[in-house]
Amino acid sequence: MRLIVPLQGVVQGKGGLLLGTLIPCALFYFLQLYLKRHRSSPKNLPSRSSSSANLSELPRSSSRANLLSRGSTGRAQLSSRATSISKPSDSPYYIGLDRAREDPYDEIENPNGIIQLGLSENRLSLDLIEEWFSKVFTYSSVGIKCGPMISTYQPMDGMPSFKKVMADFMTQVMGRGEVSFHPSRLIITSGATAAVEILSFVLADPGNAFLVPAPYYPGFDRDVRWRAGVELIPVHCRSCDGFTLNIMALEQAYNQAKKRGQKVRGILISNPSNPLGNLLNRELLNDLLYFARERNIHVISDELFAGSVFGDEEFVSMAEVVLRSGDAADKERVHIVYGLSKDVSIPGFRVGVIHSFNENVLAASQKLARFSSVSSQTQRVLTSMLSDERFTRDYLKINRERILSMHNVFVAALRGLGLECLKSRGGLYCWVDMSKLISPYSEKGELDLWIKLLNTAKINVTPGSACHCIEPGWFRFCFTALKESDIPVVVERLQRVVETCEPSCV
Ligand SMILES: Cc1ncc(COP(=O)(O)O)c(C=O)c1O
Numbered sequence: 001m002r003l004i005v006p007l008q009g010v011v012q013g014k015g016g017l018l019l020g021t022l023i024p025c026a027l028f029y030f031l032q033l034y035l036k037r038h039r040s041s042p043k044n045l046p047s048r049s050s051s052s053a054n055l056s057e058l059p060r061s062s063s064r065a066n067l068l069s070r071g072s073t074g075r076a077q078l079s080s081r082a083t084s085i086s087k088p089s090d091s092p093y094y095i096g097l098d099r100a101r102e103d104p105y106d107e108i109e110n111p112n113g114i115i116q117l118g119l120s121e122n123r124l125s126l127d128l129i130e131e132w133f134s135k136v137f138t139y140s141s142v143g144i145k146c147g148p149m150i151s152t153y154q155p156m157d158g159m160p161s162f163k164k165v166m167a168d169f170m171t172q173v174m175g176r177g178e179v180s181f182h183p184s185r186l187i188i189t190s191g192a193t194a195a196v197e198i199l200s201f202v203l204a205d206p207g208n209a210f211l212v213p214a215p216y217y218p219g220f221d222r223d224v225r226w227r228a229g230v231e232l233i234p235v236h237c238r239s240c241d242g243f244t245l246n247i248m249a250l251e252q253a254y255n256q257a258k259k260r261g262q263k264v265r266g267i268l269i270s271n272p273s274n275p276l277g278n279l280l281n282r283e284l285l286n287d288l289l290y291f292a293r294e295r296n297i298h299v300i301s302d303e304l305f306a307g308s309v310f311g312d313e314e315f316v317s318m319a320e321v322v323l324r325s326g327d328a329a330d331k332e333r334v335h336i337v338y339g340l341s342k343d344v345s346i347p348g349f350r351v352g353v354i355h356s357f358n359e360n361v362l363a364a365s366q367k368l369a370r371f372s373s374v375s376s377q378t379q380r381v382l383t384s385m386l387s388d389e390r391f392t393r394d395y396l397k398i399n400r401e402r403i404l405s406m407h408n409v410f411v412a413a414l415r416g417l418g419l420e421c422l423k424s425r426g427g428l429y430c431w432v433d434m435s436k437l438i439s440p441y442s443e444k445g446e447l448d449l450w451i452k453l454l455n456t457a458k459i460n461v462t463p464g465s466a467c468h469c470i471e472p473g474w475f476r477f478c479f480t481a482l483k484e485s486d487i488p489v490v491v492e493r494l495q496r497v498v499e500t501c502e503p504s505c506v
Pocket of ligand 1: 120190191192193196217219270274302304339340341347352
């Protein structure tokens with residue numbers, strides 16, 4: 001048999017196909033090897049290692065030639081995820097914060113500056129924090145003189161001594177004598193922001209989603225999406241229900257996502273709610289847990305304002321609800337976010353917490369905490385502060401009284417202008433109905449009013465659309481960064497805007 005092979009005529013017979021293929025391949029391979037060995041090396045160019053060590057030796061023309069030969073002609077590129085993040089923000093929430101930061105109101109130094117009511121910061125009790133520092137703080141409490149114990153690497157997810165006082169503090173704030181938090185269940189992070197981000201990364205894959213009752217805290221959009229790539233599906237709450245979450249609406253949002261092929265991995269709530277200031281009661285929390293159990297999804301409960309509750313209603317933690325349910329699988333699905341930014345008024349210290357009963361969530365979060373750890377000096381100071389039982393007890397009590405008093409004065413002042421607020425029981429803000437002042441009744445009308453408030457009244461507030469509120473005309477006013485003496489200035493400035501509206505408006 002004669003086979004037609006590349007070396008036709010040389011190889012024939014049964015093994016012809018095999019040999020006829022192998023021989024040319026081998027010849028080609030040896031030819032390549034020979035050419036490679038004998039190719040002259042570019043003597044005038046430094047080797048890769050020497051060029052990187054001594055870039056100035058590389059002739060400019062050859063460096064350009066090299067770049068061009070690799071086809072790089074434009075600007076150095078970012079990843080596609082960073083490219084979208086690097087663009088200027090178009091959210092009025094962040095634009096307003098920046099404007100107020102650039103031109104901040106000060107009674108004496110800058111009386112025409114912007115009054116910041118867009119940032120949930122509590123300055124009402126900073127004197128108590130300052131007093132603690134001046135009386136109790138010593139350098140040895142930071143551990144500066146303690147040598148290696150403090151200046152060497154410490155566990156990235158929090159020092160054991162700090163976890164212990166943090167767990168006790170959470171028990172004091174959120175436990176109501178019903179539930180206690182254990183240090184072994186805590187991961188310390190740099191702020192609640194990092195806690196939300198880590199949980200998003202751990203509980204969901206990119207493109208998965210969390211259901212979130214809306215209006216919601218505008219920062220969630222960044223914290224959940226940017227790095228973890230998780231989507232947020234707003235579940236709209238309405239003024240006719242006092243903006244209370246409706247389980248039917250939750251179900252509808254879940255089913256619609258499923259129809260779109262989107263996987264819902266959890267529900268993200270803030271309780272007390274930011275921006276509403278209302279509390280999710282025990283019944284609603286039970287319903288939420290039942291909903292999550294039925295669909296085998298997670299619940300992230302952000303309870304950052306738990307110690308800033310001031311009304312007649314008691315705060316109930318999701319941790320308490322899940323412990324009472326007695327269901328082991330439920331315990332695995334509930335994760336609490338807490339921190340010291342709001343209740344202890346120290347957002348600059350960047351302390352947040354994840355509390356979880358789920359060992360796998362703890363194990364993954366512990367590792368991820370390396371990207372957002374809190375310095376050991378900060379932990380040492382705060383260990384000292386939080387273990388001062390008398391201080392924490394008095395601080396929490398006085399702080400609540402001051403928030404309540406400021407809330408009452410502020411809400412009454414707004415009422416004097418014809419503006420009503422949703423009844424709030426916690427948090428550092430109120431949710432104000434300004435729908436009568438907007439024209440047209442739409443998101444555009446709302447943003448026009450926000451711009452007027454910012455430019456004419458020089459007051460920065462958060463428009464409801466930045467919180468994904470479905471009804472136009474609602475605004476979040478944070479009142480705890482104000483002094484009581486600032487309130488008449490706010491009222492006088494708001495009055496100017498109210499007067500520019502149609503007389504029938506108010
Ligand atoms: C509900 C909620 N979660 C998280 C954060 C972020 O807190 P932190 O400053 O501790 O990162 C905030 C801040 O306003 C918040 O309101």
